[in-house]
Amino acid sequence: VDFDQTHCSTLKATSLRFLAATAAIQGLHMRRFDFVSAFLQGDLEPGEQIACRPPPGYETLGDDGNHKIWRVLKLICGMQQGGRRWQRSLFPWFTALGFRQCEADNCVFAMTTAGDALYVGCYVDDLFILYLQDGADSLYASFTHKLAQRWEVEDEGEVADLLNIEISRQSASVTLRQTAYIDKLTKEWFPNGPPAHVQLNSVPHPENIRELVIHATGEGAAPADPTLINKYRKLVGALLYAATSTRPDIAYATSMLCRAMSKPTDELLAAALRVLAYLSRHKQVGLRYTPCTRPLEGFADADWAVRHSQSGFVFQLGRAAVSWGSKKQVSVALSTCEAEIMAASEAAKEAIHLRGLYNELSQGKSEPTRLHLDCKAAIDTAYNPEHHSKLKHVQRRHFFIRQVVEDHQIIVPYVETDKNLADFFTKPLPARKFFPLRKAIMNEPNES
Numbered sequence: 001v002d003f004d005q006t007h008c009s010t011l012k013a014t015s016l017r018f019l020a021a022t023a024a025i026q027g028l029h030m031r032r033f034d035f036v037s038a039f040l041q042g043d044l045e046p047g048e049q050i051a052c053r054p055p056p057g058y059e060t061l062g063d064d065g066n067h068k069i070w071r072v073l074k075l076i077c078g079m080q081q082g083g084r085r086w087q088r089s090l091f092p093w094f095t096a097l098g099f100r101q102c103e104a105d106n107c108v109f110a111m112t113t114a115g116d117a118l119y120v121g122c123y124v125d126d127l128f129i130l131y132l133q134d135g136a137d138s139l140y141a142s143f144t145h146k147l148a149q150r151w152e153v154e155d156e157g158e159v160a161d162l163l164n165i166e167i168s169r170q171s172a173s174v175t176l177r178q179t180a181y182i183d184k185l186t187k188e189w190f191p192n193g194p195p196a197h198v199q200l201n202s203v204p205h206p207e208n209i210r211e212l213v214i215h216a217t218g219e220g221a222a223p224a225d226p227t228l229i230n231k232y233r234k235l236v237g238a239l240l241y242a243a244t245s246t247r248p249d250i251a252y253a254t255s256m257l258c259r260a261m262s263k264p265t266d267e268l269l270a271a272a273l274r275v276l277a278y279l280s281r282h283k284q285v286g287l288r289y290t291p292c293t294r295p296l297e298g299f300a301d302a303d304w305a306v307r308h309s310q311s312g313f314v315f316q317l318g319r320a321a322v323s324w325g326s327k328k329q330v331s332v333a334l335s336t337c338e339a340e341i342m343a344a345s346e347a348a349k350e351a352i353h354l355r356g357l358y359n360e361l362s363q364g365k366s367e368p369t370r371l372h373l374d375c376k377a378a379i380d381t382a383y384n385p386e387h388h389s390k391l392k393h394v395q396r397r398h399f400f401i402r403q404v405v406e407d408h409q410i411i412v413p414y415v416e417t418d419k420n421l422a423d424f425f426t427k428p429l430p431a432r433k434f435f436p437l438r439k440a441i442m443n444e445p446n447e448s
Contacts, residue, residue, distance in 0.1 A: 312425025
């Protein structure tokens with residue numbers, strides 16, 4: 001009862017990928033540190049009063065005959081606000097050392113000099129540290145020395161995994177995978193191995209996945225069995241973690257499956273199992289970041305083939321995706337141009353966030369970010385209020401892209417539909433289109 005705020009920030013998945021891409025581009029070393037019993041190392045707020053009942057066997061009675069309570073002098077395990085107090089002790093320590101705390105993600109800290117760089121991503125009690133120099137006079141050496149003086153930490157060596165994501169370096173590239181996570185799911189759902197009908201050349205989604213979702217969620221659909229609902233939610237939730245961490249190739253299929261969380265059918269459960277079988281067949285596929293001079297760039301697209309169009313976007317850095325999304329549009333679009341503008345404005349919001357992180361880490365101001373669209377009418381509308389008579393009913397928030405174009409934060413070049421990577425996130429694609437786009441988005445090596 002003696003607490004108010006309990007929020008504890010965590011490193012965003014996008015930021016983790018962004019840091020991995022930065023490590024590949026700048027040739028940074030990557031290391032992981034872990035805080036020992038982190039929540040016990042924090043401090044209470046000045047004047048904060050916390051009380052608790054004593055543990056069994058330590059109760060004492062007061063003069064009035066009632067049990068005495070204890071006053072907490074320091075953080076203990078089980079406190080609701082423990083994570084927040086830990087973070088409010090750690091983050092000021094970072095800034096006191098001279099780190100810049102990124103506004104785009106307050107769990108990312110940066111320190112740079114003329115010939116050295118040090119970046120730290122903080123996920124509660126795990127530190128993902130990227131550094132350029134490791135000599136005695138380096139930023140890294142100074143930081144880790146002060147870190148060990150102030151906190152009880154363990155140097156876990158070169159980073160190998162974080163948050164069920166495997167991080168590996170091969171020469172100049174950095175790859176993020178989830179093979180162990182996929183193996184765990186495969187053993188749980190396919191004790192005898194993945195089904196034979198899903199092979200290496202199979203795409204993760206059935207061709208009629210949209211129709212299956214529409215049929216299951218439409219008016220008059222029969223209520224689902226509670227056992228089926230629980231089973232479906234458990235599987236799709238597990239797939240969603242992979243889809244948002246390292247596997248953009250299942251983002252569209254998972255997005256569609258998530259629409260039927262309350263009304264799944266046996267056919268949709270089979271479709272979810274197909275996604276898992278696909279992952280099992282392609283578990284070694286990951287995001288591979290490599291050095292390059294190409295700046296951050298993005299692609300946006302929409303599919304107007306259904307009543308509520310599907311928006312998709314992807315942003316790349318280091319030749320692989322650092323951010324992506326596949327989502328149903330809230331309002332019904334009345335034209336392809338309207339659907340594309342709505343998708344582009346959502347992508348523009350992500351572009352502004354990524355630009356902020358990009359500029360904070362580089363301590364510079366990047367050129368306007370390129371957001372590629374394959375609809376010329378939408379591009380015209382992004383720059384000027386053209387086609388007004390056809391779009392005057394569109395809500396103002398969907399023209400956010402025009403504002404950021406006007407502010408010179410992004411530009412909107414045209415890209416041919418066949419070369420628009422965001423098409424990957426808007427519709428079910430046949431294998432002949434799916435696998436080339438996957439290779440381009442995830443920067444797969446030629447031999448895979």
